[in-house]
Amino acid sequence: MLQMSWLIPLFPLLSFILLLLFRKSKSESTAWIGVLLTGVSLVMSVGVFLAVWQGEGIKTEGTWFQIGERAITMGFEVNPLNALMLVIVSLVSFLVHLYSKGYMHGDERFPVFFAYLGLFSFAMLGLVLSPNLLQLYMFWELVGLGSFLLIGFYYFKPEAKAAAKKAFVMTRIGDVGLFIGMVLLFWQVGSFEYDEIFTSVKNGDISSGMLTLTALCIFVGAVGKSGQLPLHTWLPDAMEGPTPVSALIHAATMVAAGVYLVAAMYPLFQASEAALTVVAVVGGLTAIFAASIGLMQKDIKRVLAYSTVSQLGYMMLALGASGYVAGIFHLTTHAFFKALLFLAAGSVIHAVHTQNIEEMGGLWKKLRVTGPLFLIGALAISGVPLLSGFFSKDEILASTYADGKYGLFWLAVIAAFMTAFYMFRLFFLVFTGEARGEEHEQKGVHESPGVMTFPMIVLGVLAVVAGYLNTTWFGTFLSDYLAQGPVDLPHGDHHGPAWIPLLATLAAALGIGLAYLIYQKGTLSRDWITRSLPSLAEVIYNKWYIDEGYDQTVVKGTRALSKLGVLFDRYVVDGLVTAVTNGVQGLSKIGSRLQNGQVQSYGTAAIFGIVILLLIVALTGGYFS
Amino acid sequence: MSAVPLTAYLMLALILFCIGLFGALTKRNAVIVLISIELMLNAVNINLVAFAKYSINPGLTGQIFSLFTITVAAAEAAVGLAILIALYRNRQTVNVDEMDTMKR
Numbered sequence: 001m002l003q004m005s006w007l008i009p010l011f012p013l014l015s016f017i018l019l020l021l022f023r024k025s026k027s028e029s030t031a032w033i034g035v036l037l038t039g040v041s042l043v044m045s046v047g048v049f050l051a052v053w054q055g056e057g058i059k060t061e062g063t064w065f066q067i068g069e070r071a072i073t074m075g076f077e078v079n080p081l082n083a084l085m086l087v088i089v090s091l092v093s094f095l096v097h098l099y100s101k102g103y104m105h106g107d108e109r110f111p112v113f114f115a116y117l118g119l120f121s122f123a124m125l126g127l128v129l130s131p132n133l134l135q136l137y138m139f140w141e142l143v144g145l146g147s148f149l150l151i152g153f154y155y156f157k158p159e160a161k162a163a164a165k166k167a168f169v170m171t172r173i174g175d176v177g178l179f180i181g182m183v184l185l186f187w188q189v190g191s192f193e194y195d196e197i198f199t200s201v202k203n204g205d206i207s208s209g210m211l212t213l214t215a216l217c218i219f220v221g222a223v224g225k226s227g228q229l230p231l232h233t234w235l236p237d238a239m240e241g242p243t244p245v246s247a248l249i250h251a252a253t254m255v256a257a258g259v260y261l262v263a264a265m266y267p268l269f270q271a272s273e274a275a276l277t278v279v280a281v282v283g284g285l286t287a288i289f290a291a292s293i294g295l296m297q298k299d300i301k302r303v304l305a306y307s308t309v310s311q312l313g314y315m316m317l318a319l320g321a322s323g324y325v326a327g328i329f330h331l332t333t334h335a336f337f338k339a340l341l342f343l344a345a346g347s348v349i350h351a352v353h354t355q356n357i358e359e360m361g362g363l364w365k366k367l368r369v370t371g372p373l374f375l376i377g378a379l380a381i382s383g384v385p386l387l388s389g390f391f392s393k394d395e396i397l398a399s400t401y402a403d404g405k406y407g408l409f410w411l412a413v414i415a416a417f418m419t420a421f422y423m424f425r426l427f428f429l430v431f432t433g434e435a436r437g438e439e440h441e442q443k444g445v446h447e448s449p450g451v452m453t454f455p456m457i458v459l460g461v462l463a464v465v466a467g468y469l470n471t472t473w474f475g476t477f478l479s480d481y482l483a484q485g486p487v488d489l490p491h492g493d494h495h496g497p498a499w500i501p502l503l504a505t506l507a508a509a510l511g512i513g514l515a516y517l518i519y520q521k522g523t524l525s526r527d528w529i530t531r532s533l534p535s536l537a538e539v540i541y542n543k544w545y546i547d548e549g550y551d552q553t554v555v556k557g558t559r560a561l562s563k564l565g566v567l568f569d570r571y572v573v574d575g576l577v578t579a580v581t582n583g584v585q586g587l588s589k590i591g592s593r594l595q596n597g598q599v600q601s602y603g604t605a606a607i608f609g610i611v612i613l614l615l616i617v618a619l620t621g622g623y624f625s
Numbered sequence: 626m627s628a629v630p631l632t633a634y635l636m637l638a639l640i641l642f643c644i645g646l647f648g649a650l651t652k653r654n655a656v657i658v659l660i661s662i663e664l665m666l667n668a669v670n671i672n673l674v675a676f677a678k679y680s681i682n683p684g685l686t687g688q689i690f691s692l693f694t695i696t697v698a699a700a701e702a703a704v705g706l707a708i709l710i711a712l713y714r715n716r717q718t719v720n721v722d723e724m725d726t727m728k729r
Contacts, residue, residue: 597728600650600658600721607646 002058005048006076008086009125011037012093016118019111026110031101034114038094038121045086045125052083055484059131059195070190077131077194080485081328085128085260088335089253093121095455096248099343102452103244103350113153113242120146124253128260132192133182136261140178140225143257144171147249151241160240170234174224178261181217184210185268198267208272215268215275218261219282226258226312229286233547235309239301243346246301251308251342252335259315259331266324280320280400284408286313289544291418295425296541299355300345303426307381308338310415314396317408323399325470325479330396332478333388333466337380340459344374347448347456348430357429364431366445369453371431373460378427380463382420383508385501388467390508394501395470401500413507420511428519634675642668655712655719659705666698 015037022030061075078086097117104113123142130136144167152164186192188210189200200206206214222228227235238250249255262269262279269275287310294306311334318327347370348363349355364371380387383394393416400409447453470478539545594605641664648661670691677687713719 595728597725598722599724599727604650607650 002048002051002056002078003060004044005058005078005086006060006129008041008044008048008090009122009129011041011044012118012121012125014118016115016122019115019118023109023111023115028101028105028110030111031097031104031114034118035094035097035101037118038090038097041121041125042087042090042094045083045090048078049083049087052078052080052484053481057484061131072134073132073193074135075131076129078129080482081260081263082128084328084332084481085256086125088256088332089121089124089128092248092252092335092339092459093117093124095339095458096244096343099247099346099452099455100242100244102449103346104242109153113150116146116149116153117245117248120150120249120254124257127257132194133185133197134192136264137175137178137182140221140257140261141175143254144168144175144225147171147238147254150245150249151238153242153245154240157240159237163234163237163240167234167238170231171224174221174231174258177217177219177224178221181214181221184214184217188214194264197265201267201271211268212272212274215265215272216278218265218268219275219279222258222261222316223282224258225261226255226316227286227309228258228282228313228316229289230546232286232290232309233543233550236302236305236543239299239305243301243342243349246305247339247342247346250305251338255308255312256315256331256335259312259319259327262316262319263324263328263331266319269319270322276320276322278320280317280403280405280408283313283316283318283320284400284405284411286310287317288411288415288418289313291415291422292540293543294422295418296537298358300348300357300360300426300430301342301355303357303422304338304341304345307341307419307422310419311338311381314393314412314415317412318396318399321396321400321403321405321408323396323403325476325482326392326395326399328482329470329478330392332469333380333392333463336459336466337377337387337389337463340373340456340463341377341381343452343456343459344370344377347452348374350448350452351445357426359436360430361433361436362431363445367431367447369447370456373453373456374431375427376460376463378423380467382423382512383416383504384512385505386464386467388463388465390501390504391467391471394504397504398500401497413503416504417507417511420508421515424512424515425519428515432520631675631679634671634679638668638671638675641665641671653721655709655721655724658721659702659709662705663698663702666694670694 012034015034018033018037019030022033057077057079059075059077059079061073063071064074065072097114100113100117104110107113120143123139123146127136127139127143130139148164148168151167152160154160155164182192185197188206189197191197201211224231235250235255239246241250269279290306290309290313294303294310297303297306311330315327315330315334318324318330348360348367351363351367351370352360354360376387380389383390397409397412397416400412470476542548594601645661645664645666645668648664649658652658652661673687673691673694677684677691680687709719712724716723718724
């Protein structure tokens, strides 16, 4: 089974190629090509995962080309970490393919959408299977391309076009960091191989300053891809893409690639205390920062997007606080419940044709399947006990506490409270109360077809049970499993004091309770915070003015710089060129005037010449003297 | 006779040569240009004769040589005038400015 694992990414690629051939087709049964082929990938991934669970692993490589004495290799590797990722990616991809069959119904470019989904799945699975940084980087860029194409799928909408460009440019900034880190590592180690890099890290072949530098450069790549502060602004804008895309790329898989990268390079980070601290601080700040923005957004998908940024911050925080298992664990559970939330949001949007939560309401009775599933997702992400989010979040909090990062610990607790609050604000506004939308829209509201609800049900089940992969009660399956990998897990008890789960539960309960009081009961006026702190509310509502700040500094700065460049080009460079041509032309004009065919002027020139020569001879005293 | 020094002859020759040169380079009429060339030749003749008389080894060589020069100059003037007439017949002008076929 493991020898065949390199085939896993190729099925979505095949789907991409086939669907490109059928791109003009009007038949919506073309979707089954994508669904079936990713289904095959899913089955194989599960097979691989089960084999790895039993302690197997494989790494196969061949030389791609040779530079001097250094061989650049290509191949594939299966270890516990990426086997888990394979399952997550192919599962979510499969479900999203299925869901899109219903969601994209009636779209003109139906097969093209599935082709792009196939391309993305191929790239993501290939990224996960890569045994070296170079190969990872290639797929990393391909993933970015897939994301770009899918965000800009509705290219006729200017916002979608702008969002696609923004996503591409912003992640590119991170990619440059990753590239620099990669090159530095190659310079130091002489190889892109994970194994060789880890060996030289372990042997202390790299100076500690260089270790920190490379780790931080690679982390910059992760920051870009995972939407961490300060490169997070593309992710909420990416919600312009179709909702299944948001579920697949911008919740479950691609944005998790940054977390995966840090996890895959974990021995490098472990070797540098400073790098780990930076990862933890960036993660923690992102978690609370994005959560605060999520409190005030009005677009259902944007709330979820900021929630994603915040949860990715949690994962980074966990990794930075030596909570390797906690980070991966949260990645897994988050993939399920966030994909579920996005698909449910898609189902809501499909029903009411708006994304503004102010125009929804009272949908619980109309959407009998979506409603409860959304509730499950919201409970899971809020960290309500017995659901998956509770366990993974608890583990993150515990490992942060155990690592002695108390400031970040409290930030994370507050972010957990905010998470619960904004999720239930969303839930109460969308599903309870009176319908607030326009009259004629209300009649058409109906539950989504089975092809859409089935994936949600699967994810709903997973969002509940995925937490039991790693609990103190039933067994730490996940950490035992990940311990087989190349990463030396930090030892010690990561389960912290018993009051941490209680505290997390309390935070969640407070958040839910507050949301209930404000948005359901109406005991508290909706705008009591807004009124008491108007300036803060204004700042948060405008997303801390980060976009505006970038616009004022980076964008304007770049524009000014380019204007300067234009001026320089026009007046200095062009001026130089014209000066040269003018000089040559002037000289040639004088020259051509000299050749006028008049013997007399030739004679004059000759006489002048000889006079000058004679003068020189007379003044210098002659050549021979 | 010996009251006239060599310098005087040489000055005369120099002045004559300069006048001839000036005429040859500035006049527009081809006939005057030819005459100016004759002036320069004669300046040379004066030099030859003067040196023949006043050099360290006085002799007749210079004077005879100047006779040859006069002969050659006469022949040259005849050929020059002939060319000039042919030119005039072709182009109806003796203006030097208009004779710029060397440009091409």
